[in-house]
Amino acid sequence: MKKLVIILISIILCTTAKASNCESRIFQEEKINLALCSNYGRIGERGYLLFKARTKVLNDYIKEKIARGELADKKFEIQISDPIYIQNMELTQGKNGYFVAMTGFFYPTLQELITIVDYFAKPDWQPFIPDFSSQKDDETYEIYEKRYNATHQKVSNLFKSNPDKEPFAYQPFTVWEKDGVSLIYSGDGLQYAINGTTVPFKVNSTLPVKIEDRYLFFEEGYIHVVQNMETIKTFKIDETHLKNYTGEDYTVYVHPKWANICHWSNEESWFYSYSYDKNRFYGNEK
Numbered sequence: 001m002k003k004l005v006i007i008l009i010s011i012i013l014c015t016t017a018k019a020s021n022c023e024s025r026i027f028q029e030e031k032i033n034l035a036l037c038s039n040y041g042r043i044g045e046r047g048y049l050l051f052k053a054r055t056k057v058l059n060d061y062i063k064e065k066i067a068r069g070e071l072a073d074k075k076f077e078i079q080i081s082d083p084i085y086i087q088n089m090e091l092t093q094g095k096n097g098y099f100v101a102m103t104g105f106f107y108p109t110l111q112e113l114i115t116i117v118d119y120f121a122k123p124d125w126q127p128f129i130p131d132f133s134s135q136k137d138d139e140t141y142e143i144y145e146k147r148y149n150a151t152h153q154k155v156s157n158l159f160k161s162n163p164d165k166e167p168f169a170y171q172p173f174t175v176w177e178k179d180g181v182s183l184i185y186s187g188d189g190l191q192y193a194i195n196g197t198t199v200p201f202k203v204n205s206t207l208p209v210k211i212e213d214r215y216l217f218f219e220e221g222y223i224h225v226v227q228n229m230e231t232i233k234t235f236k237i238d239e240t241h242l243k244n245y246t247g248e249d250y251t252v253y254v255h256p257k258w259a260n261i262c263h264w265s266n267e268e269s270w271f272y273s274y275s276y277d278k279n280r281f282y283g284n285e286k
Contacts, residue, residue: 022081027052029059031066036107037081042247043107046183046190046203051080053175053185054110061114061168070121074098078116080107089155091119091128104132105155110188112159114168119158130154179210192217194229206249211259212276218250223261223272225279235281241271 022037025048034055036048065071074093078100087104098120102108108116119128130151135144172186182193183203190203194215205218214232217224221242225233241263251262253270257277260270273282 022085025051027055029055031062032059032076032078034058034076034078034080037079037085037103039082039084040246040248042082044205044247044249045207046205047107047247049175049183050185050190051107053173053190054113054188056173057110057168057170057185058113058117060170062117065117065121071098071117076100076117078113079103083107087132089128089130089132091116093120093125093127111165111167114165115159115162118162118165128158176207178207179215181208181210181215183207194226197229199226199229205247206252209252209254209259211254211274212256214276216252216259216274220245223274223281225274233279235272237272238283 021040023039023041024035024037026033026035028034032055034051036043036051038047062071062076066073074095074097076098079102080100081103083104083106085103088101089103089105090099090101092099100116119125131147132151135141139147167188172184174182175185175190176183180195182196184191184193184198192199192201192203192208199217201217201224202219204220208215208217210216214225214227217226221237223235223237224231225235251265251267251269253260253262253267257275259274259276260267261272261274262269263271271284273284274280275282
């Protein structure tokens with residue numbers, strides 16, 4: 001974990017002016033420590049849960065590779081940081097571990113994580129450290145641009161190195177559950193279910209909450225009220241509340257007959273309040 005902590009500190013310090021708060025979670029399995037950093041938590045709790053599930057499946061994949069002798073029996077230390085950060089990638093290994101640092105690109109899918117693992121299993125393996133440094137004193141802009149484009153092509157080629165590989169098979173499983181609602185990981189995605197029955201809402205915003213015998217499901221731009229497996233109201237969030245929304249979770253305070261939906265972990269910051277008795281949303285006009 002020592003090298004992983006050093007990488008984390010380095011990436012947190014080397015950010016753009018806009019990116020200044022790296023909220024990290026570490027998911028641990030037998031053959032992996034995976035640290036995921038999201039700027040101001042904009043990936044949301046559902047994003048962390050998605051990577052918790054990916055880590056679990058990736059761990060099984062690595063164990064199979066080790067059992068077949070395609071990888072040495074040592075642990076992966078993986079650090080993935082927010083795409084808004086300065087670009088950097090390092091795939092290295094030492095006596096006791098495989099090390100992956102990735103920042104400034106995208107949050108990798110399960111298949112892309114598997115591609116990274118497969119890279120370490122290559123017979124002709126070499127450290128993968130593409131040069132993302134800024135323009136050097138002895139470089140013209142044309143030379144820098146050529147190097148920049150070649151570096152990005154190198155990363156692109158890495159992730160396209162095995163396009164025909166079959167997806168790794170696993171049984172869908174529950175990664176989160178509360179008040180009868182669960183999140184099921186299947187096909188490298190998350191799906192909601194109520195008491196085991198799936199519901200069609202996209203998992204792209206705040207996790208649902210229960211009020212009395214109803215659920216509030218949040219989608220980007222909408223709130224759905226569900227009772228007895230039926231959607232009894234769909235409310236559109238006003239654009240004024242969405243213009244600065246980058247994916248972070250709302251904080252929802254649930255009371256016996258109403259729920260306050262807040263921008264921050266302060267109930268005074270509520271911008272909508274839901275009335276159970278009237279099945280209606282009220283806006284905060286302050």
